[in-house]
Every structure is written in C-alpha cells, then in structure tokens.
Amino acid sequence: MATWMGVKSIENVLELTGIYFSYENQTVLEDVSLSLQRGEFLGLVGPNGSGKSTLLKIALGSYRPDRGEVRLFEQPIRRFRQWSRIGYVSQKANSFNLGFPATVWEVVASGLYGKMGLFRRFNKAHRIKVDEVIEKVGLTPYASRNIGKLSGGQQQRAFIARALVSDPELLILDEPTVGVDAHSAEQFYKLLSHYHREQGLSLILVTHDVGAVTTYIDRVACLNRRIHFHGDSQEFVAQQQKILSDSYGHEVQVVEHDH
C-alpha cells in the first residue's frame, strides 16, 4: 500500500489510446482514448449500447481491440500478469444462480483465490481480511447467510467486498447501483469514496445516474462510440446540458458496414 504514496511522478493506472473495436459488423468504439491516473475516481457515462461495458472488457483484456493500445500500470496489456491489482464487478454480477449454496462469507473469500495462487491454503490472515471487508461494507450480520437470500442491494455490496478483499489498486464497477434504492446507493458511493480517499484506490464507475455521483468523482468521461467529453467533474456539471445533448442527443449512433 505504501508504494502509491512514495511515487512522485504521476502514474497512469490505465491508458487506452486510439481504441477501435467492432463486434462482427458493428463498430462499437471509434478512436477512444482515455487514461486514469493513480488515485483518480472516474465516472464513465453514456447511453445504453454506447460501448461502456465493451470498453471495460477491452481494458481488462477479455476483448482485443481492432486498433489501438491498452496499457495497465504502465505495461502493455499483453505483458501484464498481475490481475489481482485490478478488481472488477461486472454489470451482470448479480445475475448469478440464486439457489447457489454459498454464504456471503464464502463469496467474499473467493475474491482472494486468484491472488493467492494455486496450491495455497486459506490461513488466519486471510480469514481476518475477509471479516474486515465484510465489516466495511456493513454485511457483518449477514456473513453466514446464503447469498441468494440477501436483497439486491446487499448482494451488490457482497460483490464489491469480493472485489475489494484482494486489496486492488484499481476498481472497475459496471453499473453497480442498478436496482438499488437511492439511500443505499448514497451509502454505497460513500463507501467507495472512503476507499478512494483513505487508501488511494483508483476507480472507474459506469453509471447512468450522473447527478448522484458528481460530488464523489474527480473526472467524467462521456462515451458514445467516441469520447464526447473527458474532463473534471465540475467542468462536466457546468456544461452538462451541452455534453449530454452532444452524446445522448442523437441517441446511440450505430454504424453498420458489411464485410
């Protein structure tokens, strides 16, 4: 954890340059460049189908861009191996099998498995870590409950805990507050903000709820196939009308080309 405080020069945790991507015959991303500095909290907004989730998957290496470069922690993605430095909660995280026999504790603990590596057994330190994170997200009373028997918002917190338990330096959240009531969402942003400020966690948060997050985030990127805005959140608030009509205005721009 001390490393980020010692670093003087500004390090880019994520750097996307000139990304182009298409699914079969539909161009989804065009010349997208975006960077995230260490300790930055970025809100990524854009209408449905604008390519937000796709962009995150490219950043995480599960899709390879047609053109452009991805760098993670200053390394080209094809050489990057330390996946446990990144936590990811996908848009579909809580569409898991509701009958799955696992407690909240077991689910959160599984967030450590990748980092621990093969053949390592779970020890006391790991157990304490899991308890701590569960406490932080406020799920201690539910730790030994079956995950399927929690409310949607509580499940969401369990998934965040699973992503946080391995102490990632970058946390990527794809619409984590869908279906969560306003009060819980507020609590949730406060929790993220806490990790952001206290531990220097870098964050990317995809959301449709722009208004609710501007107080917590540093920067906003507005995506609709291209980046329509990338700047400070104050600036975004000031020009919100223009930016949103620019990017949302003509709704999703779909370009079909056949080959």
Place this chain on the structure above:
Amino acid sequence: MVEILLHYGFMQRALIAGVIIGLISPIVGVFLVVRRLSLIADALAHVTLSGVAAGLLLQKYVAAFAMVSPLYMGMAFSMVASVFVEQLRRLYRSYQELAIPVILSGGIGLGVVLISAANGFNVDVAGYLFGSILAVGKSEILAIVGAGLFVLVIVFLFYKELFALSFDEESAVYAGIPRHGINLLFSLAVALVITASIRVVGILLVSGLITLPVAASLQLANSFKQAIVYAVIFAQISVLAGLVAAFYLDWASGGTIVLVAVGILLCVMGMKRLIIWMRKRQDNLTTG
C-alpha cells in the same frame, strides 16, 4: 448381521467400492449441479458404454486384450469425451448444456454400433448397464481405489479454484484463475468417477448417484461446505442401506441404491415443507 455380510469376500469388496463411490460421486456432483452440468454425467456414462463395448470387442478378437477389463477402455473413452465436452463448452459459451446431447447421442450411437458389430458378446452387457457390484473383482477394487484417490486429491488441491469458477466463472477468470486447466482436470475427475461408479450402479443410474444426494443436500445447505458434507452423508446412507437391502432382498444393487437416494430426497423435501408449515403456523398463533 454385519459379521455375516463381511464374511463374504465379494461383500467386503462391494462395501469398499460402495463407500468410495458414495464419497466421490456426491463431491463431484455438487460442482456439476451448481454449474448446471449435472447431465454431463449421463452423457459421459453413455460414452463409457461405447468404450466398454469397444473393450469387449477387443477382448473377443485380440488375444492381448483377453485379460484386460473392458472398463479400462470405457475409462479411456470417457476421458477423451470429457476433454471434448470442455472444447464444446468453450465453443458454445452461452449454450453450455448443448455439449450434453451432442456427447450423449454420440456415445449411445457408437455403443450400439459396436455392440451390434460384435454380433453379441458372451459377457452380459446388462451388468454394465445396471451395475453388478457384487461381482467386483480384486483388480477392479484397486482401480476404484486409485480413481477415488485421484478425485479426492484434485478436489482438495483445487477446491478454491473450483469454487470460484462454479460460482462466477467470469469473475474468476478476471481474477487470474486458470479456467481451462482447472476445468479440464475436473472433467477428467468426472470421467473417472463415472467409470468407477459403473460397477456399482450401472451406466443408466450413474447420474442418479451423482445428482440425487446433491439435490437433497441443496434443500438444506446454506454454505458450500455444508452442501458437500450433506451430499456425502446422503450418498453414504444410500449406498450402504441400498447394498444391505439388495443383499437380503436379492434385489438389483444399483437400483436399490438409487431408490434409497430417491427416498432420502423425498423425505428431505417433505420434512422441509413440514418445518416451514409449522413455523408459519406458530407465527400465526403468536401474532394472533
């Protein structure tokens, strides 16, 4: 009563085989069921049948194979098929269960052709279809013990990875868990469990022993560890009670074991209903 049972060598071997199968089948079964792949067991069992048929064919026509149990051939077939299942699953990411009918019908087709090509065997194929635990030989016991150890070691060593992949494959992969390697090892373990179980319950009932105890355990389990423990307990009861009953009543052992497992499932479901009903009634009484 127990002494009488253990007096017979064949019964001792049957009990050893039964206890091992009753341990590894539900363990593998829990992972299969939660991944919605429980029918894979059925598919691989049918491939094993074609392997057994191929083994019998070789026994009949090739002198070198005369003394080799056709089960080894079955094991080889189902291991190859399990690798193939993994490939199919990779190919059809969003229709993973499609691998099941593909392998299942392929297995039956090949098995039927091989059996007809042999123009009848002097060995009873029915023994493989319905199980013949009382006829388990000494060398087969060794193979079953070996398979059991392999499966236990795999699950023990890779428990965390198997859990993470079963709960949420996508996130597990992002966290750096080697999906393909682990899935492959696990499919091999499934293939081994199936071959080892064929003697005990038979090809047609293999998936029963893998899924029924798990179905009962899922009714009660809160955690994953509980799911495994309950499933093993139910499977052990099924195997032991089934074997003893089959011995005294002279019933088919495989069928008896599976029927006990069905009985346990029904009891568990009934008891759960009853408990919920009683709780509700109590609540109603106390709240007026």
